[in-house]
Amino acid sequence: MSIIKRNNVTIRGTGDQVMMFAHGFGCDQHMWRYIVPAFEDDYKVVMFDHVGAGNSDLSAYNYEKYDHLDGYAADIVEIATALQLQDIIFVGHSVSAIIGLMAAEIAPKIFKSLILVAPSPCYINDEGYTGGFKKDEIDELLESLNSNHLGWSMAMGPVIMGNSDRKELAEELSNSFCKTDPEIAKHFARTTFLTDKRHILPHVKLPSLILQCSNDVIAPIEVGEYMHQNMPNSTLVIMNATGHCPNLSAPDETTAAIKAFLLNEQ
Amino acid sequence: MNSKTPSSISPLAEDFEDFFDNSICGFIITDAASNIQRINKTAAEWLNGSPDEFRDKRFSDLLAVGGKIYFETHLWPLLRMQGHFDEVTVELADTGNGKMPIYLNGLERKTDTEQPVFMRFVLFRATDRRLYEQNLQKAKQVAENELSGEKQNAVIREQFIAVLGHDLRNPLGAIMSAAQMLARTALAKNEERLVKVLHTSSKRMHEMIDNIMDFARGRLGSGITINPETVNLGDLLKEVAEELKLAWPERIIEFDFDIEVGVNCDRGRIAQLTSNLLANALTHGSKDAPVLLKAVANDSYWEISISNQGKPIPEHSFANLFHPFHRQNAHSSQNGLGLGLYIASEIAKAHHGQITVLSNEQITSFTFKVIVD
Known part of the structure; x- marks a missing residue:
C-alpha cells in the first residue's frame, strides 16, 4: 500500500522549500486550515493524517507499531523518503512536535528546522518537572476513554448506522473533521500521554522554535521553558494566544511567529 | 431552584x-x-x-x-x-x-x-442516561464474550468431527476389504446376499465419512480444493450411476447425454457431486418413476442435471437446502447427515459453477452448470 494513501498526504502550494505540517492528538490535518494559506505562495506545503486519524487508512493501524511514538516518527521519515523531501521545515502540533524531534533523531539530514507548536515532552509531573498533570489524572483520562466515556455519539453514530443504505444519517451524526475511531483514539491517547521523551531534548541540534501558549491546560508555560532550557539551538516564543491550539485560536499570531523565525533562520 | x-x-x-x-x-x-x-x-x-x-x-x-x-x-x-x-x-x-x-x-x-x-x-x-449507556456497554461486552466462547466451541467441535471421521476410515477400510475378499470365495446364495449388504452399506458409510471430512475441512478454513483434468463426462457419470444402482437395485436411472467435448474438472469431486445429487433424487423421488441423469458439454458450457418425480420440495425448505446438516424430513432414516447437498454446492463453487433447483408437482431437478470462459 502506498505511504501517500496510508497517511492521506496532501501537497499544496508552490515553491521548492518544503514545509511539512503534522497534526496532534484528537485532530487531523484540517487543523492547519487557517495557517497554510499564509505559506502556500512561497512553500511546498505537505500535510498528512497520522494513521488512525482523519482520512488515513485505518486498516494500516497496527497496535504494536503505534504503541510508541517511534511508529509515528518512522511514518514521517517514510513520507519524506517516498516524496524525496529534503531540508524540510517541520511544523508539529502538540504530540507531533515530539514525534518530529524523534524523526529528526532518526534522520537528521532530511530536516532543516523544527517548529514546535504547544509541545510537551512529558505530560506527567515529576520531581523538579511540571508536566501539567498528576499521574492519577492521566490514569483517569485513560480510564474514561476505556469505558468509552468520551465521544459517545461520535463513535456510535456510524456504528449504529453501519453499512445501511441510510448513509446520509451516519454522516450527519458523525463529525466531518477530526474523525476518530474510538479504539484507536484510546490507544493513541495512551501512547501520547504516557510518553516521556525529555531525554532526547539535548540531542536536537537543529534550529527549533517553541511556540508556547499563555494558558494551555495541556502544555503549561513551565513545559515550554523546560524545553527551551534543554534544547541548545531553540527559540522560545510565549504567545498571547490561550488554549492548546493557537493555530485555530490565533492563526495570525501563530503565522507571524513562524514567519519571524524563518526570516531569522535564512 | x-x-x-x-x-x-x-x-x-x-x-x-x-x-x-x-x-x-x-x-x-x-x-x-x-x-x-x-x-x-x-x-x-x-x-x-x-x-x-x-x-x-x-x-x-x-x-x-x-x-x-x-x-x-x-x-x-x-x-x-x-x-x-x-x-x-x-x-x-x-x-x-x-x-x-x-x-x-x-x-x-x-x-x-x-x-x-x-x-x-x-x-x-445525563446521570440516568449514562447509567443506561453503561448497562448497554456491559451487555454488549457480555454478548461479545459469549460469542467468542461459542466460536471457540464450534471450532473444537468441528476439529472433533474431522478427527472422528479420519479415525473411522481405517476400521471401515478393513471391513470393506474383508467383504471384497469374502465376495471372491464360493458362497451360498444367502451368504452372497449378506456380503452384498456388507459391501453397499460400508460403501455408503464411507461416502458419509468423506462428506463429514469435507464439511469439517470447509469449516476449518482450507475449503474444498480441486485438481482439474480433462474428463470424459459420459463415462464418469455412468460409473457413478452404476455404483448407486448397487444400493438401489430396483430403481431405474435414465441417461440423456449431449456431450461434444471433454470437460476440465476434478474427476473425483464431480463423481462425488453427482453421487450426492443422485442419492438425493433416489431418496426423495417417487419410487415408481425413473430418475433422469442429463449431461451437456460443449465449447460454451457444461452441465449435469438430475431430475426425479414425486412430491415437490416444501417451500420452507428451499432457503436452507444447501446448508450443512439440513434434512428434508427429520423422521426419515434415509436422509443421512444432511451434508450431501452442502458438499455438492461447495464442489460446485470450487469449479466456479452453480447449482440451481427447480421443484414443482411434476418434477424436481438439480442442475449444476459451469460456463466455460
Whole structure:
C-alpha cells in the first residue's frame, strides 16, 4: 500500500522549500486550515493524517507499531523518503512536535528546522518537572476513554448506522473533521500521554522554535521553558494566544511567529 | 431552584432573563477563547456555586480531567473548524458531591468576516442516561464474550468431527476389504446376499465419512480444493450411476447425454457431486418413476442435471437446502447427515459453477452448470 494513501498526504502550494505540517492528538490535518494559506505562495506545503486519524487508512493501524511514538516518527521519515523531501521545515502540533524531534533523531539530514507548536515532552509531573498533570489524572483520562466515556455519539453514530443504505444519517451524526475511531483514539491517547521523551531534548541540534501558549491546560508555560532550557539551538516564543491550539485560536499570531523565525533562520 | 414568580401567564410574555437562569438545562456563554462570560443558575447550581464565581474561568476547567483534555484537543478545535458539536458526554468535575455526567452541545457564533465572537454551550444532565449507556456497554461486552466462547466451541467441535471421521476410515477400510475378499470365495446364495449388504452399506458409510471430512475441512478454513483434468463426462457419470444402482437395485436411472467435448474438472469431486445429487433424487423421488441423469458439454458450457418425480420440495425448505446438516424430513432414516447437498454446492463453487433447483408437482431437478470462459 502506498505511504501517500496510508497517511492521506496532501501537497499544496508552490515553491521548492518544503514545509511539512503534522497534526496532534484528537485532530487531523484540517487543523492547519487557517495557517497554510499564509505559506502556500512561497512553500511546498505537505500535510498528512497520522494513521488512525482523519482520512488515513485505518486498516494500516497496527497496535504494536503505534504503541510508541517511534511508529509515528518512522511514518514521517517514510513520507519524506517516498516524496524525496529534503531540508524540510517541520511544523508539529502538540504530540507531533515530539514525534518530529524523534524523526529528526532518526534522520537528521532530511530536516532543516523544527517548529514546535504547544509541545510537551512529558505530560506527567515529576520531581523538579511540571508536566501539567498528576499521574492519577492521566490514569483517569485513560480510564474514561476505556469505558468509552468520551465521544459517545461520535463513535456510535456510524456504528449504529453501519453499512445501511441510510448513509446520509451516519454522516450527519458523525463529525466531518477530526474523525476518530474510538479504539484507536484510546490507544493513541495512551501512547501520547504516557510518553516521556525529555531525554532526547539535548540531542536536537537543529534550529527549533517553541511556540508556547499563555494558558494551555495541556502544555503549561513551565513545559515550554523546560524545553527551551534543554534544547541548545531553540527559540522560545510565549504567545498571547490561550488554549492548546493557537493555530485555530490565533492563526495570525501563530503565522507571524513562524514567519519571524524563518526570516531569522535564512 | 429559586424561581421568580412568572409575571404573566402568557407564554408570549416569557421573561428571557428568567428563561436563561431558571432552565431545565445549563447555559454557558464564553468568549471566543472559551473563557466563561455568563453561566446560568442551573449550571452554577450543578457546579455547587453561584454564577459570579465562574466568570473568566476557562470552560474546560469545569470538566473532569478526561473531558478537559478531550475538550482542549478535540471539541474546541471542532468548534473552530465546523462551528458546532453535538451530544458529547463529559463530566462536570466538581458538584460538591462528586462528578456529574452531562451531555454537551456547543455552537460558535461568528461575524460576517468569519471571526469568532462567542461560544454557546448547552448542558443536559445525563446521570440516568449514562447509567443506561453503561448497562448497554456491559451487555454488549457480555454478548461479545459469549460469542467468542461459542466460536471457540464450534471450532473444537468441528476439529472433533474431522478427527472422528479420519479415525473411522481405517476400521471401515478393513471391513470393506474383508467383504471384497469374502465376495471372491464360493458362497451360498444367502451368504452372497449378506456380503452384498456388507459391501453397499460400508460403501455408503464411507461416502458419509468423506462428506463429514469435507464439511469439517470447509469449516476449518482450507475449503474444498480441486485438481482439474480433462474428463470424459459420459463415462464418469455412468460409473457413478452404476455404483448407486448397487444400493438401489430396483430403481431405474435414465441417461440423456449431449456431450461434444471433454470437460476440465476434478474427476473425483464431480463423481462425488453427482453421487450426492443422485442419492438425493433416489431418496426423495417417487419410487415408481425413473430418475433422469442429463449431461451437456460443449465449447460454451457444461452441465449435469438430475431430475426425479414425486412430491415437490416444501417451500420452507428451499432457503436452507444447501446448508450443512439440513434434512428434508427429520423422521426419515434415509436422509443421512444432511451434508450431501452442502458438499455438492461447495464442489460446485470450487469449479466456479452453480447449482440451481427447480421443484414443482411434476418434477424436481438439480442442475449444476459451469460456463466455460
